Amino acid sequence: AEGKNAVAEIFANVHKHYKNLSQEQLSDVSFAKTNLPFAGDLYMGHLRYSTTGKSGLSYVHPFLRRNNWKAKNLCMCGNFNMTNIGDVFEILTEQGQCPRIYSDTNILLELMGHRLDREVERNFVDAQKLGLEKRAITNYIEENVQMSNVLKTTMQHFDGGYVICGLTGSGEMFSIRDPWSIRPAFYYKNDEIVVLASERPVLQTTFDLECDDIQELKPGQALIVNKRGECSLQQILEPKQNAACSFERIYFSRGSDRDIYKERETLGRQLTEPVLKAVDYDTEHTVLSYIPNTAEVAFYGL
Structure with missing residues (x-):
């Protein structure tokens, strides 16, 4: 599978093998190993x-x-x-x-x-x-x-x-x-x-x-x-x-990790004074946002 719908296509292909099975069958390890191609x-x-x-x-x-x-x-x-x-x-x-x-x-x-x-x-x-x-x-x-x-x-x-x-x-x-x-x-x-x-x-x-x-x-x-x-x-x-790798901490990692969240929030907080100076403290005419999504927590800290 390739392209933007690759993950959906893969899961659809996997699910078709057991979507009609009962919960009892899915909970049976022996049945799963014998009958489901992706069970192991x-x-x-x-x-x-x-x-x-x-x-x-x-x-x-x-x-x-x-x-x-x-x-x-x-x-x-x-x-x-x-x-x-x-x-x-x-x-x-x-x-x-x-x-x-x-x-x-x-x-x-x-x-x-x-x-x-x-x-x-x-x-x-x-x-x-x-x-x-x-x-x-x-x-x-x-x-x-x-x-x-x-x-x-x-x-x-x-x-x-x-x-x-x-x-x-x-x-x-x-x-x-x-x-x-x-x-x-x-x-x-x-x-x-x-x-x-x-x-x-x-x-x-x-x-x-x-x-x-x-x-x-x-x-x-x-x-x-x-x-x-x-x-x-x-x-x-x-x-x-x-x-x-610092990039793992500030960019790649999910913000829902406890330590990553605290670190990014602190990084954002530390940017407060430099950002205010950059806009000459004119917050009424300043729009703040974040790019990419992994910068969201730092944005909240700011």
Whole structure:
């Protein structure tokens, strides 16, 4: 789907598969898994603002690296801008790869996919040493893949701001934040769900949560969920000096976040005296407004 009605078209396509089902059927997990094409245990999606000057379906996240072996399949999306793609491209070519597309997304996918392949092969050797054969080896690999190994050997090569999410064909899911805290990431977990998003209000609204119920993913930290649903926080990269992107705070983020609201309101209040001086205190002949919509809270502070 493309164009201004893309979201409506996508949801209409999804809804047609279950709009005639009863509430009892929709509440039945076993029925949903068997009968609904979009029902599952893992969900991942991302709307990335185009920073390349290009658009089209080929730039839509998530990206998929396919393989006949389930454990080697990798799906990935993220909020990122990598600044050393040339260096990472050289690493790939030195290993014998010939990436078909020169972009941060594809280079990241190929390098992480390569490291995932190595992790699978490591487990393959271990399984053989244990005397396992055929499908037993496959099952062993899927049970013992360590995504922390993949992330450590992949992300050490990248420089930039990012929050990256991914999942594998064998059922592991992960997210990692850059060590400078440039990009924001928040998560919530309980006995039933683990969910992560770039903004806290999304989680609050969707799951009816209080602000303090939600945690911030720390710099260089990864949130990893294995195929058994076991969740862990692992430090993948050493945290660096905080360099959070100011644009995330003053422009991108939703004003309904508690901290964002207070910050923008304060920013607007601090503009009061400069604005009054600019109009020579002639408020009767001054019209005040705000552009864009994310400046609304600052406008109220002013």
